[in-house]
Structure formats: structure tokens, C-alpha cells
Amino acid sequence: MRTDIVHKGAGKLTYEIRNIIGIAEKLQQMGVKVNLENIGDPVAKGEKIPAWMKAIVADLAMQDGSYGYCPTQGILETREFLARRNNRNGGVRITPEDIVFFNGLGEAITKVYGLLRSTARIITPSPTYTTHSASEAAHAGQPPVSYPLDPHDHWYPDTRELRRRVKYNPSVAGILLINPDNPTGAVYPESILREIVAIAGEFDLFIIADEIYQNLVYNGRKAKPLAEIIGDVPGLAMKGISKELPWPGARCGWIEFYNAGKDPHFARYVRSIHNAKMVEVCSTTLPQKAIPRIFGHPEYEGWLEERRRRYERLSNLAHEQLKNVPGVLVNRSDGAFYMSVVFEDGVLNGRQTLPIGIRDAGNLVEELTRDGDMQPDKRFVYYLLASSGICVVPLSSFNTELQGFRMTLLEQDEAEFRGIIDNLSHNIRLYLASSPRESQRDAPRFGSAAA
Numbered sequence: 523m524r525t526d527i528v529h530k531g532a533g534k535l536t537y538e539i540r541n542i543i544g545i546a547e548k549l550q551q552m553g554v555k556v557n558l559e560n561i562g563d564p565v566a567k568g569e570k571i572p573a574w575m576k577a578i579v580a581d582l583a584m585q586d587g588s589y590g591y592c593p594t595q596g597i598l599e600t601r602e603f604l605a606r607r608n609n610r611n612g613g614v615r616i617t618p619e620d621i622v623f624f625n626g627l628g629e630a631i632t633k634v635y636g637l638l639r640s641t642a643r644i645i646t647p648s649p650t651y652t653t654h655s656a657s658e659a660a661h662a663g664q665p666p667v668s669y670p671l672d673p674h675d676h677w678y679p680d681t682r683e684l685r686r687r688v689k690y691n692p693s694v695a696g697i698l699l700i701n702p703d704n705p706t707g708a709v710y711p712e713s714i715l716r717e718i719v720a721i722a723g724e725f726d727l728f729i730i731a732d733e734i735y736q737n738l739v740y741n742g743r744k745a746k747p748l749a750e751i752i753g754d755v756p757g758l759a760m761k762g763i764s765k766e767l768p769w770p771g772a773r774c775g776w777i778e779f780y781n782a783g784k785d786p787h788f789a790r791y792v793r794s795i796h797n798a799k800m801v802e803v804c805s806t807t808l809p810q811k812a813i814p815r816i817f818g819h820p821e822y823e824g825w826l827e828e829r830r831r832r833y834e835r836l837s838n839l840a841h842e843q844l845k846n847v848p849g850v851l852v853n854r855s856d857g858a859f860y861m862s863v864v865f866e867d868g869v870l871n872g873r874q875t876l877p878i879g880i881r882d883a884g885n886l887v888e889e890l891t892r893d894g895d896m897q898p899d900k901r902f903v904y905y906l907l908a909s910s911g912i913c914v915v916p917l918s919s920f921n922t923e924l925q926g927f928r929m930t931l932l933e934q935d936e937a938e939f940r941g942i943i944d945n946l947s948h949n950i951r952l953y954l955a956s957s958p959r960e961s962q963r964d965a966p967r968f969g970s971a972a973a
Contacts, residue, residue, distance in 0.1 A: 545890070545904065546913050552882045555911045557942060559929040562704070562859060564768040567932035572825055575767065578815045582808050592807040594799050596623030596776060603814040604776070613750035614780045622796060623804055626773035627734060627762050628653060634730065634758070634777070635661040637794045642695040643667045644730060645687060647679060649862070649920035651704045654732065658698075666921050667694060673851050673864045673924065677708035681717040688725050697722055700732040702745050702857025705920050705928040707837070709743040709857040715751055722755045728788050729757035734765055734775070735858040737826060740834035743856040749780055756781045756788040763809060765858075766826070767816060772809035833859050836931040836939055843943045849954045855931065862917055864926035870898035873957035876909035876949055883908040899925040902953055910949050912942060 546556045558566070565571070582588045595601070601618035609615045624630040635644065635657040644658050648668035655666045669684035671677045679699070688694050699718055702709045722729050731748035739745045748759045762775030782792045816822060833855075840861055841854040849869040855861045872894065878884035887908045891901045900916040906927075907913050917926035929946075933939035 542903070542907070542913060542915060545886075546907060548886060549883050549908055549911075552886070553880050554883050554908060556907070556913055557911050558913045559933075559942070560913045560915045562765065562930055562932070563770050564765070564859070564932050565770060567930070568934040569768060569829075569932070571767075571769075572821065574819060574821050575816055575825075578812055578819070579808070582811050582815075585811075588808040588811060590807060591803045591805065592810060594802070594804050595619075595796070596621060596804060597807070597810045600810045600813050603817070604778070607817070608747075608749055608778060611747065611750055613747070614752055616749070616778055616780065620779045620782060621776055622779075622799060623774065623776045623806060623810060624799075625804070625806060626764065627732075627760050627775035628773075630760055630775055630777055631657050633795055633798055634760075637791065637798060638695070641693055643691070643693045644696045644698050645669055645684070645691070645694045646698045646921065647671050647700060647703070649705055649917055649922035649924060650698070651700060651732070652920060654698055654700070655921035667691060668921060671703070671706060671708070673706075673853060673862075677703060677706035677853050677862070678710060678714055679718065681714060681721065684718070685721050688721055688727070694725075694727065696728045696730055698730045698732070699748075701748075702735040702739055704732075704735065704858055705860050705915075705917070706853065706862045707855025707858050707860045707931075708853070709739055709745050712746045712751065715746055715748070719751055719753060719755055722757075723753070726785075727755075728785075728791075729755060731757065731759045733759050734762050736761065737766055738830060738833065738859065739857040740830045741837065741854065741856045745857060749778065752780050754781055754784060756785050758792075763813065763816075769809060772806065774806040774809040774813075833931050835936065836933065837861065839936070839940060840929075840931065840943050843947055844950075847947050847950050850926070850950060859931040860928055861931060862926060862928045864917065864924050865899065865902075869954055870902065870925055871957060872898065872901065874902070874905075874953050875956050876905040876953050878905070878908045880908075897925070899927060903927055905953065906946075906949055910945050912946055912949070 542560055550556050598618060601621040604621055605616050605618050631653050638661055640662055643662060645667045646655050646658055648670050659666045669687055670680045672680050697718060733747060736745050736747060748757055757780045759778045763772060764770035779792050783789050837855040841852060844852045844863060849866050851864040851866060878887060887904050890904050897916060897918040899918050903914055903916045914927040914929045917924050917928055
């Protein structure tokens with residue numbers, strides 16, 4: 523074309539979590555039995571929706587009004603319900619006008635970063651959920667600005683390093699935190715959250731809190747909502763029903779804005795998000811109508827607790843098995859339904875392999891891993907997939923130099939899950955033993971806690 527039509531940040535929009543599905547599908551056609559442990563969709567993994575929840579949705583589906591547009595900002599009755607739900611817990615108070623619905627948090631994330639001035643940066647965790655880091659990098663046309671989560675300290679944020687990077691990078695306008703965290707499954711203590719709020723206050727920043735997994739916490743932990751600790755600092759929290767109910771197909775999420783009027787720049791930014799929604803219509807009418815009925819149903823809390831107990835069992839089962847595998851570092855997940863495993867420095871190289879029983883599958887993996895610039899953990903993931911059928915996501919795809927992988931805790935059959943973990947443990951040992959390790963002096967170093 524006579525002029526370049528591609529946005530300068532388009533190259534930042536990659537999503538390995540789903541990219542690997544294409545490889546898995548090819549391997550399935552070759553005869554590999556694939557077990558998908560890469561995407562956080564409880565329904566796809568066989569989680570059953572309770573009859574009482576289906577009855578609520580069925581009743582709404584019989585009402586003509588569920589098929590029309592709803593107000594662009596969202597149904598008032600539902601926003602009133604969510605505002606009351608927030609305000610009963612103390613902290614900053616909000617009104618229905620502080621809540622805006624989106625067609626899934628993917629749309630919300632796109633707008634939150636896309637409507638920032640291109641020179642204003644949001645510092646994101648490392649590792650972090652790809653949609654956040656990719657959208658932030660795309661809006662700026664630059665690599666993400668990040669602060670480290672420390673695998674040697676329960677995957678907690680290194681707040682000292684966060685403060686240093688904020689101090690010496692004046693383009694940083696906001697801080698992203700994901701609590702409970704994706705991809706690590708960490709739940710941050712209140713003390714760390716308050717440190718992050720204090721840093722934002724000191725440097726006149728705002729906070730973005732992704733709280734989509736806020737109520738999926740276990741092992742005796744509690745995720746403190748941003749609203750309860752933010753004080754006078756401007757911020758917003760992203761919430762939704764895709765993981766909690768779970769109803770990912772509803773594509774229904776919302777943002778709660780806190781202290782929107784206390785800073786003129788933040789107030790204009792919030793208005794820009796409202797205005798961006800006004801040029802379109804909101805189509806998530808039925809799920810919005812369902813939210814008060816489902817959250818307020820007498821069986822809801824029991825249903826949620828049952829799910830939490832299942833994730834807790836799988837988290838502890840995986841941790842107990844994987845922590846004994848030489849060459850890896852694993853933390854127990856306390857929230858969401860993910861676990862991240864890190865390879866120790868220097869244990870991966872470009873010569874390790876796993877036996878692949880299907881010739882075509884082996885040829886495909888050899889072709890895929892021929893690139894000398896491929897991240898070592900991605901190489902491992904491809905060999906693991908073709909050899910065992912276990913589909914995980916390389917940790918390096920989550921904006922980090924740490925080498926490892928993320929898996930889910932969504933398998934419904936605990937005996938099947940135990941078999942997956944046994945198989946995974948065996949293949950890690952086999953892979954690391956398949957080739958002599960490079961010397962620590964010559965090996966590329968991945969996994970620095972301050973990366």
C-alpha cells in the first residue's frame with residue numbers, strides 16, 4: 523500500500539496461551555492424545571454449572587427484555603447491587619456511576635491502555651498475564667515496563683525494586699497489580715498491597731487492579747480488595763463473572779473506579795473511558811440481569827466454597843509432587859487456578875529432548891525448535907506436548923526472563939490430575955537428564971528475581 527497502515531505497537535500483540543493450540547491441534551491429527559492445561563476455561567475442562575444457576579439464566583432467557591440493548595454503562599439495577607456489595611466492606615465508597623460494564627475484561631483492558639497518552643506507561647508485574655503486558659506495550663509501541671515478582675518469595679512483588687523503577691522512570695503513570703495473580707497463583711498479603719498503594723501515592727500515580735479471581739482464594743488466604751486499602755489514591759479494579767461463576771462465554775466484566783474526582787488528570791481519563799463506551803452499545807444484557815440473582819442466591823456461597831476446596835486439593839497435590847523434582851522451583855498456588863514452575867538457572871540448553879513415539883510429531887517438533895533464538899522453556903513445552911500430550915504455556919511468554927511454564931488446576935478428575943502431575947514430573951526429569959548441562963559460566967542466565 524502507498525502508506526504503512528500498521529500501528530507501531532501491532533507487533534507486541536502476541537498470545538502464546540492460544541498460539542500453542544495450533545500446534546496441539548496438528549499433533550492431535552497425528553495421533554497425539556492432548557491434555558489441555560494451557561487455557562483458564564473451567565467449562566472447557568468439564569466443570570458443571572449447577573441447576574439453580576441454569577434456572578436463573580433460563581428464566582431470564584424467557585423474558586423479551588433480555589434480548590435488547592442495555593444502557594451503555596450497564597444495567598442500573600446491577601450497578602446499584604455491585605456498589606452496595608463494595609460499600610458494605612468498608613474502604614472507599616462508590617456509586618453506580620463509578621461502575622462501567624464491558625464485553626469481557628479483554629475489551630476493558632484494551633480501552634484502559636488504549637486511551638492512555640502514548641507516552642504514559644503502566645508498570646506491570648513480571649511475569650504477568652499476557653493481555654495486560656501486550657496491550658500496554660502495544661499502546662506505547664515499546665517493550666513493557668515491568669517490576670519483578672520473586673519466585674523465591676512466594677511470587678510476591680519486589681516492592682523495593684518497584685519503587686526504584688518508578689522513581690527513575692518518570693514516564694510511569696500507573697501500577698498494575700493482579701491479585702490473585704495470573705500466571706503464578708499468588709495471593710498478596712495486605713502489607714504488600716499497602717506498600718504498593720504508598721508508592722502510588724508518593725509518586726502521584728494511579729493503580730489498576732485486576733481482581734477477576736478475587737473470590738477464588740484458598741489455603742487459608744484472603745485477597746484484600748483494592749477498594750479497602752486504596753485510601754485517597756486514584757485507581758480502578760477490573761472484575762467479572764467469567765472465572766467466578768464460571769461463565770466465560772458471557773463476555774461480561776466491569777470496572778469500578780475509585781477516587782475518580784480527586785485528581786483532574788485521572789478524572790479526564792475516566793471520562794474518556796466513559797465516552798469511548800458511549801459511541802457503542804452494550805450487549806451483555808442477559809448476564810448483567812443474572813448477576814444480582816446469582817450472587818444473591820442462597821446456594822451461591824456454598825457452590826463457590828466447593829470450587830475453592832477442589833482447587834486447594836489440586837494445588838497442594840501438584841506442589842507436593844513437583845517440589846521434589848530437581849532443577850525446578852515451585853510455589854504452592856493460593857488463588858486463581860494456575861501454578862507456575864520455574865527452571866533453575868542453567869539447567870536448560872538447546873540440546874535436550876524427550877522421546878516422541880510418533881514420527882510425524884517428532885519431525886514437527888524438530889522443525890519448530892530448529893530456531894536457535896527460541897526461548898529454552900518454549901523448546902521444553904513443545905517437546906513435552908509431543909511426547910506426553912501435556913499442553914502447558916512457556917513462562918517466558920508472560921513478559922519475563924524466567925524460564926518455566928504455567929499450568930492450570932482445572933482437571934475435574936483428581937485421579938486423572940494426579941496422573942498428569944506424575945507424567946509431568948517424569949518428563950521434566952527425563953528432559954533435564956537428556957543432555958549434559960552447559961557450564962554455569964557459558965549458559966544463558968534466565969530467572970533473575972530482578973529481571
